[in-house]
Amino acid sequence: MSDHSSPESHENVPAKLGYSPVADIEHKPRLTDTDPKAARRAERQVATMFVLSILLVIAFVVAYIGIDKSTIVYIPLFGEVGALNFALGLCMGLGVFLIGAGAIQWAKKLMPDTEVVAQRHEMASPEAATEEAEANYQRGKTESGFAQYKIIRRTLIGALALFPIPLVIMLRDLWSTPAGSPSPDAILSKTLWKKGERIVVDGTYVPVKAEDLPVGGLISAVPADLLEVEEAEGNLNARGKAAIIVIRMDPSDIRSQQGDGWDYQGILAFSKICTHVGCPIALYEQRTHHLLCPCHQSTFDLADSGNVVFGPAARRMPQLPIGVDAEGYLVAMSDFAEPIGPSFWERG
Amino acid sequence: MTATSPVEQVGGGVATYVDQRVGSNKFLARNLGKVFPDHWSFMLGEIALYSFIVVLLTGTFLTLFFKPSMVEVLYDGSYVPLKGIKMSQAYASTLDISFDVRGGLLLRQMHHWAALIFIAAMSVHMFRVFFTGAFRKPREFNWIIGVVLVTLGLGAGFSGYSLPDDLLSGTGLQIARGIMQSIPVIGTWMAFLLFDGEFPGTEFISRLYAVHILLIPGLILAMVTIHLMLVWTQKHTQFPGPGRTNDNVVGYPLLPVYMAKAGGFFFVVFGVIALIGGLVTINPIWIFGPFMPDQVSAGSQPDWYIGWLDGALRTMPNWESTLFGFTISWNIFVPAVIIPGIIFTALALYPFLEAWVTGDKKEHHLLDRPRNAPTRTGIGVMALSFYLLLWIGGGNDIIALTFGMSINSITWFLRIALFVVPPIMFVVTRRICLGLQRRDRDKLLHGYESGRILRLPHGEFIEVHQPINAKELAVITGKTDIAPLALPPATDADGVRNKHFHVKKLRAKLSGFFYSENVALPTAAEIEEGQHHAAHDAAIEAPLHAYEDADQINRAHGGVLHHPGMPETNAEQLANDGGHL
Numbered sequence: 001m002s003d004h005s006s007p008e009s010h011e012n013v014p015a016k017l018g019y020s021p022v023a024d025i026e027h028k029p030r031l032t033d034t035d036p037k038a039a040r041r042a043e044r045q046v047a048t049m050f051v052l053s054i055l056l057v058i059a060f061v062v063a064y065i066g067i068d069k070s071t072i073v074y075i076p077l078f079g080e081v082g083a084l085n086f087a088l089g090l091c092m093g094l095g096v097f098l099i100g101a102g103a104i105q106w107a108k109k110l111m112p113d114t115e116v117v118a119q120r121h122e123m124a125s126p127e128a129a130t131e132e133a134e135a136n137y138q139r140g141k142t143e144s145g146f147a148q149y150k151i152i153r154r155t156l157i158g159a160l161a162l163f164p165i166p167l168v169i170m171l172r173d174l175w176s177t178p179a180g181s182p183s184p185d186a187i188l189s190k191t192l193w194k195k196g197e198r199i200v201v202d203g204t205y206v207p208v209k210a211e212d213l214p215v216g217g218l219i220s221a222v223p224a225d226l227l228e229v230e231e232a233e234g235n236l237n238a239r240g241k242a243a244i245i246v247i248r249m250d251p252s253d254i255r256s257q258q259g260d261g262w263d264y265q266g267i268l269a270f271s272k273i274c275t276h277v278g279c280p281i282a283l284y285e286q287r288t289h290h291l292l293c294p295c296h297q298s299t300f301d302l303a304d305s306g307n308v309v310f311g312p313a314a315r316r317m318p319q320l321p322i323g324v325d326a327e328g329y330l331v332a333m334s335d336f337a338e339p340i341g342p343s344f345w346e347r348g
Numbered sequence: 349m350t351a352t353s354p355v356e357q358v359g360g361g362v363a364t365y366v367d368q369r370v371g372s373n374k375f376l377a378r379n380l381g382k383v384f385p386d387h388w389s390f391m392l393g394e395i396a397l398y399s400f401i402v403v404l405l406t407g408t409f410l411t412l413f414f415k416p417s418m419v420e421v422l423y424d425g426s427y428v429p430l431k432g433i434k435m436s437q438a439y440a441s442t443l444d445i446s447f448d449v450r451g452g453l454l455l456r457q458m459h460h461w462a463a464l465i466f467i468a469a470m471s472v473h474m475f476r477v478f479f480t481g482a483f484r485k486p487r488e489f490n491w492i493i494g495v496v497l498v499t500l501g502l503g504a505g506f507s508g509y510s511l512p513d514d515l516l517s518g519t520g521l522q523i524a525r526g527i528m529q530s531i532p533v534i535g536t537w538m539a540f541l542l543f544d545g546e547f548p549g550t551e552f553i554s555r556l557y558a559v560h561i562l563l564i565p566g567l568i569l570a571m572v573t574i575h576l577m578l579v580w581t582q583k584h585t586q587f588p589g590p591g592r593t594n595d596n597v598v599g600y601p602l603l604p605v606y607m608a609k610a611g612g613f614f615f616v617v618f619g620v621i622a623l624i625g626g627l628v629t630i631n632p633i634w635i636f637g638p639f640m641p642d643q644v645s646a647g648s649q650p651d652w653y654i655g656w657l658d659g660a661l662r663t664m665p666n667w668e669s670t671l672f673g674f675t676i677s678w679n680i681f682v683p684a685v686i687i688p689g690i691i692f693t694a695l696a697l698y699p700f701l702e703a704w705v706t707g708d709k710k711e712h713h714l715l716d717r718p719r720n721a722p723t724r725t726g727i728g729v730m731a732l733s734f735y736l737l738l739w740i741g742g743g744n745d746i747i748a749l750t751f752g753m754s755i756n757s758i759t760w761f762l763r764i765a766l767f768v769v770p771p772i773m774f775v776v777t778r779r780i781c782l783g784l785q786r787r788d789r790d791k792l793l794h795g796y797e798s799g800r801i802l803r804l805p806h807g808e809f810i811e812v813h814q815p816i817n818a819k820e821l822a823v824i825t826g827k828t829d830i831a832p833l834a835l836p837p838a839t840d841a842d843g844v845r846n847k848h849f850h851v852k853k854l855r856a857k858l859s860g861f862f863y864s865e866n867v868a869l870p871t872a873a874e875i876e877e878g879q880h881h882a883a884h885d886a887a888i889e890a891p892l893h894a895y896e897d898a899d900q901i902n903r904a905h906g907g908v909l910h911h912p913g914m915p916e917t918n919a920e921q922l923a924n925d926g927g928h929l
């Protein structure tokens with residue numbers, strides 16, 4: 001903008017513009033309209049913002065090159081932060097912000113602030129256009145014989161209706177099942193646990209002896225086979241189903257179990273996967289024997305067959321029958337008797 | 349053309365070149381002066397648009413560094429606590445973006461913040477459109493597109509949240525899979541197809557990636573384009589005010605004012621997001637660790653826009669039934685699929701339902717003030733309170749912890765409140781709206797109460813009523829009074845039963861409910877008289893003004909009408925009155 005950006009400049013706009021100023025709105029001139037000094041001040045403000053923006057981009061580049069990405073600095077209010085990220089965000093944010101602030105200030109202070117009015121027109125097309133469209137449609141209808149060739153019409157509709165089928169059917173192999181592999185519900189109903197499968201601590205994978213676990217104790221555990229299977233399958237699917245928690249309570253506290261003698265001297269094993277929508281659980285309150293899911297707070301009473309005492313889960317937590325092997329290590333006595341995790345249609 | 353500078357000459361040359369090939373000057377002639385009304389609430393949609401652009405820009409950058417793969421790797425980046433840990437490539441590359449790509453963390457955080465702002469701005473924009481009736485004819489299509497955009501926004505947000513494959517996002521996916529499995533008949537198969545088998549599998553991240561960076565943004569972009577084209581051709585709505593009618597549009601021309609303001613605002617939004625992205629940590633995935641299907645993240649909260657769904661899941665009673673050997677999980681299917689389905693369908697259909705009930709077939713370009721459509725405003729506040737209650741439900745553990753309450757009682761409170769509070773909110777809101785309408789009517793009839801009490805020379809006290817100013821007059825009278833539909837006759841003149849009588853009767857009743865209590869605007873004559881009356885008050889008060897102008901007494905605190913020669917101060921007057929006021 002040059003120096004003669006006087007506020008009057010917007011008054012010599014050409015006449016025919018499709019809009020006109022609103023007559024009955026009172027319009028108070030701004031300071032920048034009446035005082036050339038104020039206008040010049042506004043001009044300087046806007047230009048300053050743009051200049052600062054330029055400087056901030058330069059600062060950004062300097063920071064990008066100059067600050068090591070691992071530098072941590074202490075900034076009051078923000079605490080310990082990564083210096084590079086902080087500097088880049090500050091420079092880019094302020095720099096971009098100032099372009100916008102400058103443009104808005106320019107519009108507010110120096111561009112005309114009188115409102116203008118334009119007329120609206122009904123959205124509907126004029127009658128003539130509608131008639132012309134209608135006539136064209138009729139012509140097309142007769143010329144194609146769409147109404148007349150009934151059999152063509154019907155077969156065409158049939159063909160179009162079937163046309164998406166190939167596109168949809170090819171989605172089937174999204175699940176790459178080898179021929180003869182079990183159905184989804186069979187897969188969901190089976191885990192790695194089987195008779196004699198050792199229970200090992202999750203993470204360290206060491207087997208557990210009954211005396212390792214004091215009354216009130218809890219461990220997260222997985223089957224001893226897990227690592228091998230994970231290696232072979234190349235995924236975490238087995239873990240997602242087989243994870244259990246093993247707890248020990250005073251045998252006299254156990255009010256009921258899902259099967260006779262499924263505990264071993266007060267040691268109980270339950271699935272770790274919530275029967276609501278499948279979050280892993282590990283919040284166990286030893287005093288009440290309640291197991292709480294962190295996702296939607298379903299609560300299961302492990303002293304009472306893992307039944308639901310509160311929350312949106314509808315099913316009890318499946319229990320794993322356990323015992324010890326010849327060497328005295330905890331083992332599973334079988335797989336779970338029911339599918340673990342969330343319900344599904346075929347589950348029954 | 350009065351192009352003078354060399355740049356303008358080149359520009360003019362280009363314009364001519366393009367025009368001769370695509371006829372662009374016709375478009376420019378029509379649109380460079382296009383008028384855009386101004387109101388702070390019109391910026392909400394702009395914020396949504398601009399934050400979406402920021403999402404696209406930052407997202408494109410992120411795709412260059414992110415590896416959407418669940419192949420296991422050993423982490424060897426510069427974040428020491430996770431060195432040597434097994435994790436998916438997706439998680440490892442997100443760590444790299446955060447710690448080893450310069451500016452990567454900034455752009456990742458900008459991307460996340462911009463996405464949150466995008467959804468928030470869309471939601472608030474939608475409420476603005478709802479409460480001002482901007483969805484009425486001819487803008488129903490744009491309303492539906494808006495509903496679709498909000499839905500897509502939620503999908504974009506959720507799919508993006510799940511990509512880094514950290515412990516939190518994986519848990520989110522686990523929940524999503526559990527929800528999928530609750531869908532009757534097809535649910536289990538759907539989950540197996542999408543995940544290539546069991547959870548978590550090895551394919552899901554790359555599939556979700558395609559959805560997140562191609563499918564959803566493509567759809568959003570297409571929808572946004574149509575949305576804006578419709579805004580452009582239908583012209584923006586405006587609030588009632590001086591000079592504003594249903595047949596015109598009052599505001600600032602595209603060139604230069606609107607372009608400078610709206611264009612400048614883009615940079616403001618961009619800048620603010622960059623500042624937040626640089627200064628405020630969001631989703632610090634390095635703290636959560638890699639995803640393991642048997643590991644737990646206690647106290648985890650989803651992004652804000654999922655909160656209401658989470659709340660619905662938490663509040664639902666644990667109903668499940670078995671039918672002919674098949675399981676129906678009402679406890680999951682209802683809150684996570686049916687309720688959102690109903691809410692979004694109702695949202696999309698609302699303009700048509702309202703138009704049917706009111707029988708209103710006119711075009712509306714002048715916005716309703718929310719008070720002037722009390723039933724609609726009531727419905728909106730009702731829906732809002734329902735939403736907020738669900739949202740509170742999503743944080744019930746945090747509330748329980750913070751205030752030492754039991755989760756059990758919060759859940760029961762919500763179960764009841766979800767049915768009780770929204771209707772109460774409806775009734776109360778409707779009442780408030782009608783009260784405000786009455787006050788508007790009073791203002792027209794009697795002017796507005798200035799709160800100033802005057803004592804006239806002969807001792808009478810009056811409250812000064814002032815005529816409302818032209819702007820307020822225009823705002824209040826900018827309301828359209830619509831009569832409720834008449835009850836249909838049961839039979840026609842020949843005694844033949846009216847077809848669809850019951851439907852028509854229901855419709856007339858609903859229409860009556862919608863409109864009948866509305867406070868009609870006074871007639872022009874009544875207004876005139878009211879204004880006249882207020883002007884009369886003002887005339888009585890005039891000498892006081894003259895006095896104040898001289899003496900700078902604050903008028904807002906009332907006063908005593910003085911004439912020259914009257915006592916000047918209270919003390920003096922007190923003396924004159926012999927100590928009695």
Ligand code: FES
Pocket residue numbers: 274275276277278279293294295296297298311312313
């Ligand atoms: S997943 Fe455990 S309560 Fe929802």
